[in-house]
Amino acid sequence: MDILNALVVFLNFVFVPGLAYGAQLALGALGVTLIYGILRFSNFAHGDTMALGTMVTILFTWWFQSMGISFGVLPTALLALPIGIAVTALFVLGTDRVVYRFYRKQKAAPVILVMVSLGVMFVMNGIVRLIIGVDDQNFVDGSRFVIAAGDFREMTGLAEGLAIKTTQVVTVVTALVVMGLLFWFLQKTRTGKSMRAFSDNEDLALLSGINPDRVVAVTWIIAAALATIAGVLYGLDKSFRPFVYFQLLLPIFAAAIVGGLGSPLGAIAGGFLIAFSEVMVTYAWKKVVTYLVPESMAPEGLLQLMGTDYKFAVSFAILILVLIFMPTGLFKGKSV
Amino acid sequence: MAEPFLIGEAMTGGYGGADILHACTIAVEKGQIAVIVGPNGAGKSTAMKAVFGMLRLRAGHVKLAGEDITALSPQARVAKGMGFVPQTHNIFTSMTVEENLEMGAFIRTDDFSDTLAQVYDLFPILKQKRLQPAGELSGGQRQQVAVGRALMTRPKVLMLDEPTAGVSPIVMDELFDRIIEVARTGISILMVEQNARQALEIADKGYVLVQGANRFTDTGKALLADPEVRRSFLGG
Amino acid sequence: MTRNLALFGGVAALFILTGAFESWNLSLSILGIALLSAIMALGVNIQWGYAGLFNTGIMGFTALGGLAVVLVSARPVAEGWAAGGTGILLGLFLGAASIAAAIFAWNRMAPGRTRTLVTLAIGVAGFFLFRAVFDPAVVAVEAFNPATAGNLGGLGLPALVAWPVGGLLAAAAAWAIGKISLGLRSDYLAIATLGIAEIIVAVMKNEDWLARGVKNIIDLPRPWPVPYEVELQQSAAFVDWATRWGFDPVSASSIVVKLLYIALFTAVLLAVIWLSERALNSPWGRMMRAIRDNEVSSAAMGKDVKARHLQVFILGSAVVGIAGAMYTTIGGALLPGEYNPLRFTFLVWVMVIVGGSGNNWGAVLGGLLIGWLWLIVESLGPDVMRIMVAGLSEGPLKAHLIDSAQHMRLLTMGVILLLVLRFSPRGLIPEK
Amino acid sequence: MIVVEDLHRHFGGFRAVDGASLEIRTGSITGLIGPNGAGKTTLFNVIAGRLPPTSGRVLMDGEDITGLPPHELFHKGLLRTFQIAHEFGSMTCLENLMMVPARQKGERLLNAWFNRRAVAAEEAAIRKKALEVLEFLTISHLAEQKASQISGGQKKLLELGRTMMVDAKIVFLDEVGAGVNRTLLNTIGDAIVRLNKERGYTFCVIEHDMDFIGRLCDPVIVMAEGKVLAQGTVDQVKNDERVIEAYLGTGLKNKVKEEAAHA
Amino acid sequence: QEVKLGVLLGFTGPLESITPAMGAGADLAIKEVNDSGKFTLGTVSAVRGDSTCIDAAAATAAAERLVTADGVSGIVGGDCSGVTGAVLQNVARPNGIGMISPSATSPALSTAEDDGLFFRTAPSDARQGEIMADILSEKGIKSVALTYTNNDYGKGLADSFGTAFAAKGGTVTISAPHEDGKADYSAEVASLASAGGEMLVVAGYVDQGGKGVIQASIDSGAFSTFYLVDGMYGEALIEAIGEPLNGSFGAVPGTDSEGATKFQEMATAAGFDGTSAFSPESYDAAALILMAMAAANSTNSKDWTTKVMDLANAPGEPILPGELGKALELIAAGTDIDYIGATAVELVGAGESAGNYREYSITDGAITTVGFR
Ligand SMILES: Nc1ncnc2c1ncn2[C@@H]1O[C@H](COP(=O)(O)OP(=O)(O)OP(=O)(O)O)[C@@H](O)[C@H]1O
Numbered sequence A: 001m002d003i004l005n006a007l008v009v010f011l012n013f014v015f016v017p018g019l020a021y022g023a024q025l026a027l028g029a030l031g032v033t034l035i036y037g038i039l040r041f042s043n044f045a046h047g048d049t050m051a052l053g054t055m056v057t058i059l060f061t062w063w064f065q066s067m068g069i070s071f072g073v074l075p076t077a078l079l080a081l082p083i084g085i086a087v088t089a090l091f092v093l094g095t096d097r098v099v100y101r102f103y104r105k106q107k108a109a110p111v112i113l114v115m116v117s118l119g120v121m122f123v124m125n126g127i128v129r130l131i132i133g134v135d136d137q138n139f140v141d142g143s144r145f146v147i148a149a150g151d152f153r154e155m156t157g158l159a160e161g162l163a164i165k166t167t168q169v170v171t172v173v174t175a176l177v178v179m180g181l182l183f184w185f186l187q188k189t190r191t192g193k194s195m196r197a198f199s200d201n202e203d204l205a206l207l208s209g210i211n212p213d214r215v216v217a218v219t220w221i222i223a224a225a226l227a228t229i230a231g232v233l234y235g236l237d238k239s240f241r242p243f244v245y246f247q248l249l250l251p252i253f254a255a256a257i258v259g260g261l262g263s264p265l266g267a268i269a270g271g272f273l274i275a276f277s278e279v280m281v282t283y284a285w286k287k288v289v290t291y292l293v294p295e296s297m298a299p300e301g302l303l304q305l306m307g308t309d310y311k312f313a314v315s316f317a318i319l320i321l322v323l324i325f326m327p328t329g330l331f332k333g334k335s336v
Numbered sequence B: 001m002a003e004p005f006l007i008g009e010a011m012t013g014g015y016g017g018a019d020i021l022h023a024c025t026i027a028v029e030k031g032q033i034a035v036i037v038g039p040n041g042a043g044k045s046t047a048m049k050a051v052f053g054m055l056r057l058r059a060g061h062v063k064l065a066g067e068d069i070t071a072l073s074p075q076a077r078v079a080k081g082m083g084f085v086p087q088t089h090n091i092f093t094s095m096t097v098e099e100n101l102e103m104g105a106f107i108r109t110d111d112f113s114d115t116l117a118q119v120y121d122l123f124p125i126l127k128q129k130r131l132q133p134a135g136e137l138s139g140g141q142r143q144q145v146a147v148g149r150a151l152m153t154r155p156k157v158l159m160l161d162e163p164t165a166g167v168s169p170i171v172m173d174e175l176f177d178r179i180i181e182v183a184r185t186g187i188s189i190l191m192v193e194q195n196a197r198q199a200l201e202i203a204d205k206g207y208v209l210v211q212g213a214n215r216f217t218d219t220g221k222a223l224l225a226d227p228e229v230r231r232s233f234l235g236g
Numbered sequence C: 001m002t003r004n005l006a007l008f009g010g011v012a013a014l015f016i017l018t019g020a021f022e023s024w025n026l027s028l029s030i031l032g033i034a035l036l037s038a039i040m041a042l043g044v045n046i047q048w049g050y051a052g053l054f055n056t057g058i059m060g061f062t063a064l065g066g067l068a069v070v071l072v073s074a075r076p077v078a079e080g081w082a083a084g085g086t087g088i089l090l091g092l093f094l095g096a097a098s099i100a101a102a103i104f105a106w107n108r109m110a111p112g113r114t115r116t117l118v119t120l121a122i123g124v125a126g127f128f129l130f131r132a133v134f135d136p137a138v139v140a141v142e143a144f145n146p147a148t149a150g151n152l153g154g155l156g157l158p159a160l161v162a163w164p165v166g167g168l169l170a171a172a173a174a175w176a177i178g179k180i181s182l183g184l185r186s187d188y189l190a191i192a193t194l195g196i197a198e199i200i201v202a203v204m205k206n207e208d209w210l211a212r213g214v215k216n217i218i219d220l221p222r223p224w225p226v227p228y229e230v231e232l233q234q235s236a237a238f239v240d241w242a243t244r245w246g247f248d249p250v251s252a253s254s255i256v257v258k259l260l261y262i263a264l265f266t267a268v269l270l271a272v273i274w275l276s277e278r279a280l281n282s283p284w285g286r287m288m289r290a291i292r293d294n295e296v297s298s299a300a301m302g303k304d305v306k307a308r309h310l311q312v313f314i315l316g317s318a319v320v321g322i323a324g325a326m327y328t329t330i331g332g333a334l335l336p337g338e339y340n341p342l343r344f345t346f347l348v349w350v351m352v353i354v355g356g357s358g359n360n361w362g363a364v365l366g367g368l369l370i371g372w373l374w375l376i377v378e379s380l381g382p383d384v385m386r387i388m389v390a391g392l393s394e395g396p397l398k399a400h401l402i403d404s405a406q407h408m409r410l411l412t413m414g415v416i417l418l419l420v421l422r423f424s425p426r427g428l429i430p431e432k
Numbered sequence D: 001m002i003v004v005e006d007l008h009r010h011f012g013g014f015r016a017v018d019g020a021s022l023e024i025r026t027g028s029i030t031g032l033i034g035p036n037g038a039g040k041t042t043l044f045n046v047i048a049g050r051l052p053p054t055s056g057r058v059l060m061d062g063e064d065i066t067g068l069p070p071h072e073l074f075h076k077g078l079l080r081t082f083q084i085a086h087e088f089g090s091m092t093c094l095e096n097l098m099m100v101p102a103r104q105k106g107e108r109l110l111n112a113w114f115n116r117r118a119v120a121a122e123e124a125a126i127r128k129k130a131l132e133v134l135e136f137l138t139i140s141h142l143a144e145q146k147a148s149q150i151s152g153g154q155k156k157l158l159e160l161g162r163t164m165m166v167d168a169k170i171v172f173l174d175e176v177g178a179g180v181n182r183t184l185l186n187t188i189g190d191a192i193v194r195l196n197k198e199r200g201y202t203f204c205v206i207e208h209d210m211d212f213i214g215r216l217c218d219p220v221i222v223m224a225e226g227k228v229l230a231q232g233t234v235d236q237v238k239n240d241e242r243v244i245e246a247y248l249g250t251g252l253k254n255k256v257k258e259e260a261a262h263a
Numbered sequence E: 001q002e003v004k005l006g007v008l009l010g011f012t013g014p015l016e017s018i019t020p021a022m023g024a025g026a027d028l029a030i031k032e033v034n035d036s037g038k039f040t041l042g043t044v045s046a047v048r049g050d051s052t053c054i055d056a057a058a059a060t061a062a063a064e065r066l067v068t069a070d071g072v073s074g075i076v077g078g079d080c081s082g083v084t085g086a087v088l089q090n091v092a093r094p095n096g097i098g099m100i101s102p103s104a105t106s107p108a109l110s111t112a113e114d115d116g117l118f119f120r121t122a123p124s125d126a127r128q129g130e131i132m133a134d135i136l137s138e139k140g141i142k143s144v145a146l147t148y149t150n151n152d153y154g155k156g157l158a159d160s161f162g163t164a165f166a167a168k169g170g171t172v173t174i175s176a177p178h179e180d181g182k183a184d185y186s187a188e189v190a191s192l193a194s195a196g197g198e199m200l201v202v203a204g205y206v207d208q209g210g211k212g213v214i215q216a217s218i219d220s221g222a223f224s225t226f227y228l229v230d231g232m233y234g235e236a237l238i239e240a241i242g243e244p245l246n247g248s249f250g251a252v253p254g255t256d257s258e259g260a261t262k263f264q265e266m267a268t269a270a271g272f273d274g275t276s277a278f279s280p281e282s283y284d285a286a287a288l289i290l291m292a293m294a295a296a297n298s299t300n301s302k303d304w305t306t307k308v309m310d311l312a313n314a315p316g317e318p319i320l321p322g323e324l325g326k327a328l329e330l331i332a333a334g335t336d337i338d339y340i341g342a343t344a345v346e347l348v349g350a351g352e353s354a355g356n357y358r359e360y361s362i363t364d365g366a367i368t369t370v371g372f373r
């Protein structure tokens, strides 16, 4: 019996990584959910917007690093982040001007906008690869760990270690703060309300004197900021590679949808749900149980419900189960 | 006679296909009430939309306080002091009742809490349902939200497309009452009504539209008194 | 009408130009795949265009079609069967039986805590029973010669049989999936079907006993009447014939093979479109449109919305399944790693939307056009890049761009897609 | 024909229908009135299978129909219209009507594929009927117009027209009159009476126009706050103090007169 | 006159980050041959095709273009076994075009019908599994956790290693696949850590999921030493992970010849990473095709494919990277050569690499050769 070690194992391998990954998904899902909530379509280009924003940030980070600027224990990339956001916002606004606006004027069906965003996705896909290439880019600096596994073992004398990375902490905190801000912004501020009004009934929004162009612009700017933040934090924690950012799209959408499209709270809940179901269901409980039961009863097998090969399958199965009982997600999302 | 405060003059146009409106003219004087009646599909709503700039006119123009606003966008007209309650889709269904009303006051920069109180006074049920999404309201309650939203704007001219459709008699009375009051404060009111007899009774001016053209135009009283109008358009 | 003919003519011209400037073999090879894409697009159009079902599980049905090809036409692996065939079948049967029992209990018992407990108990017990029988059998099967076999193999029947079986397999899956998820709307249905498709592919990737999983099955037989090119090249009669008409026997042989495939696919395409058009222009089609427009009101008008949704879902999925089977046949290999949502779900959606949803001919046109585009950008993209950098002076920038030319593939795809949607936002052949 | 027993329908904590019990007699035209938010539409929705009740029962001809799905109720002869028009926007007005009849041969796929002739014959009959209905509703010129492109009142007419496409036993009309021209409403009233007399339809009508209710309905049921407040003939109800206070009000005329006096 | 060589690799898609170096490897060989001026059949040029690695239809179309439109005389490729098999059956055989794949390792390809047109410079997985088992058990390691990239390469390797290791008395505590290019590998690492083992065997790609798993394992303290398969070989890994990787080891195809080093020098000079996975194999594939053409004195696949086995294997004058010119001279002179190249190519059976391996370990942030097998 060794409850402490069992707990530490669980925290180290399931809880902390799940939390960080959940926060990363949540940040991405916030952007998706915002676009869906206000502009009413699923933006497939979001993953590549994240890649673009991260790319710009990386380029500036490198420049800062070469000039000897740093941010203490925190990664320099956080300094470059505002620039990344600004550039991405400009780009995205340009895209809206050149592409999406036309369909909005036409009152095109949401599915058409989805396909259009797929087109934009391909284009951004190409641009990012043309500029920074397809390789892994490492741009992390500052101190890597808040606490490393080895240090933890030394400190506590336990057999198991617990590692917490700086980026994990930053990500989780950012995700919660951003979620709170977004919720407050949409629910309480005048601009936020006008955005919701616009998404609810565009014609009536006009009749209330709401300026649609402003609403759209603000939405895109926030979405660009969210995408860049999400992308950079993800890149800091793992690494930057355009293809992975594209692949992130799927779990991000799953998170946004299972949480309830259009709901910032839902995006967060969905992110954690997806992340934890991926990690938990395929987890081999052997080690935890070994610590918990008397030595003689230590398990032979892995105590794994399903192989990790099925982690996506399982997380999707859970998602479907949730939707069967809550057809518009955990937080009553919208649907078009 | 001086020009009316708001006039849509000889408006001709439609939704892209054949013209719906044929040289149709609608006007309202400052602080007065004008009512449009007519059979279903006559083009009443279309005329309202045309006045509000939600329809491209092929001919004719719209003037507000002497200024030609034919080319302005709907938002710009709102800024000029026009308010409109459409016949359908006239509330924000996913927003709470209170937020709907706040959206009505979107262009106002002053403190609108007294107007809000007035609206709640007029429609007490809305105060009860303040925090409920408007989409969950009953048909009549939605209608009250819609009118309330327009009142929040404090417009110079208020255009209502069938404000009383689906509201109970007691609320309808209140509503007409309030409309008179509003008009007395100098706000012009242009409305379409199927509860035509009550509406014409309080109207300074009445229009009967048929197939997109003016058929009869007179004071409300006079129209009410006209047997042909009564028979063909007011249900006897 | 003339506009539509012109559009089809335009697409035909694209293929002809490909033939003239690249090669006829390439053009026909793309045409074959494009025809399959068109059939898939028709399947999706049945679901979306007729009934407004946002199904993004197309990839799963395609994969099931492919699986059918292996199960039907691959050679059986006798050793595998001997080692664990019965165990696997028994395990699957037990699994299905316990699911059925759980559902039965849920439906028959009065709501309450006992019902939940009993259903759960059946489910859990069934799961462990299933694993107990199934796992050892799987281990036994997969142990036999894992490098080249390790599976049960198929029935060794003709490949043509696999096509309808692919449709049936997809239809059966669609029935189950529809039962589970058709209560969901719009994007929620989309993510549910997307998820189920991922699950299907995950099973195909990881259950080696089924079709070797990620180790792939290659060398699947060709359908009647398609011969192997090598055989043709060795047949004196064919070589004679080819040389008489002035063809090179090698390229002639592969053109003949492609034409045969194309003829088969076209036959299927025409059959599907005929049935589909007939259905659409009938009271059935009218009912479906009504349901798509307003479910609440159609239900109030006596239409059984759920049953109709299930019906179109099954029909559309079956069509996709057939196309999936044909796809695996023409490739001659089942590669589970190939099934990714971008290619087999969203690209098909692009076809439907670009073509014009709700319109069968639109879907076909979209399928042919986007099918062509997807495969031609591979050579088009770098060409575009060459043209673009032609004006640049030599230097690191130019070198970098030329090195990255491959990435023009998706960029070009995106730009053309955006252009098409820009100039006909409701699709090339919009719904009437 | 329809008996509603102690029906409840709650939304969260809010009791939209709160223990309503009522009866709709066969062959009657029953009026259902009450202030906005009284729960009338909710009651309709529960009876017609759109919403499950929180508790209570609905009987139709003695048979328990609580919670049956709408399409099954339709086949039992129970039809309803919607307060907020639910047209099939992308279909023409004619098609809006033609889709209504139940069990059309052509709605079975096999017939649609392989039995075109029988389908065509049936179609002709349905089309004829639909055109008649459009004619009656004065909107035959809109037969080929998309239903999303007609005026608000015309949508209401179409809504009513659908109930005329089949032989119903009981029809629930939710404010067909709102937004309909009064002259036309009179004609509609006549049609309701005729369907009631000649074809034996039973009607339950929600309406805020008391003239209309007065002309057609007997008895009238008044709902308020989810319960039945009063019941009786039009005159009884009109003079009921509670009904006047909750619903009818004292009328506008007095105030207008007052005003005239002021001036 | 122009001789075209198709280079069919997944320049977009999941392997897009390793294919550039592979393409560059092939280009390097072609350039060397051209610069030598000894290739009499014409100027060689590379035509690239994008196999996408996963999309068989796209790969087939790309190959179809290379063969029928561009008229290539041989193909370096494809990269992933699945699409390679499809291209072989649907394009190469029908058109009688020879292919040498630098990276398709699936054992199933050994038995595929190929009319003698298909070769590969990467050894089949079966062989590597044995080598791995040998190395580990010689180090006295009894139990390992294993993670493999979930494709035919990873799965095949996992299978063969599992069998071989068990035969030597070792245990694989868990064999967990990972998908490449995914966002997160915590679930895999959690299970691997729970199952335990003296070290983690990583059968993946150097900058894909394999790297992700290693990174996460180190970060969470799950494992500290790793066995790296050939796909995991590369400076890039050391660069990305850094010091914690010290003590890990692995093996890559290679002999004690200086071939590998030489290739890396040449690669560095040409401006790409020669240690990137399958880049040397690509160099060898291209070089072999050209040597074979020279030997057959024909660009026709039917002719040159018959020469490949001869050239690749002893006896003969050994040829290293950078000596292609010399090789051409020898061939012209009629002397037999034994192409060693960057990866000690030795073709056996149905034209696949026999598999000599160079065992290495990572010490002080650098790759040090330990021995050869
Ligand atoms: N989905 C819902 N969620 C919450 N409350 C609801 C919902 N639907 C209706 N209500 C409430 O139930 C009450 C009854 O609504 P209902 O639509 O039945 O009224 P009604 O009698 O038809 O009124 P009207 O004459 O205005 O049409 C209203 O107060 C409404 O706000």
Ligand SMILES: Nc1ncnc2c1ncn2[C@@H]1O[C@H](COP(=O)(O)OP(=O)(O)OP(=O)(O)O)[C@@H](O)[C@H]1O
Binding pocket: B015, B020, B038, B039, B040, B041, B042, B043, B044, B045, B046, B047, B087, D142, D145, D148, D149, D150, D151, D152, D153, D154, D179, D181
């Ligand atoms: N969106 C539209 N597109 C095309 N035609 C339309 C559209 N909306 C309405 N119409 C047509 O325009 C004519 C006038 O419609 P309008 O809505 O103005 O009538 P209305 O007088 O307001 O009638 P109601 O009293 O029924 O509301 C009708 O014949 C209608 O069919």
Ligand SMILES: [Mg+2]
Binding pocket: B044, B045, B046, B087, B161, D151, D152, D153
């Ligand atoms: Mg109107």
Ligand SMILES: [Mg+2]
Binding pocket: B138, B139, B140, D040, D041, D042, D083, D174
């Ligand atoms: Mg109501």
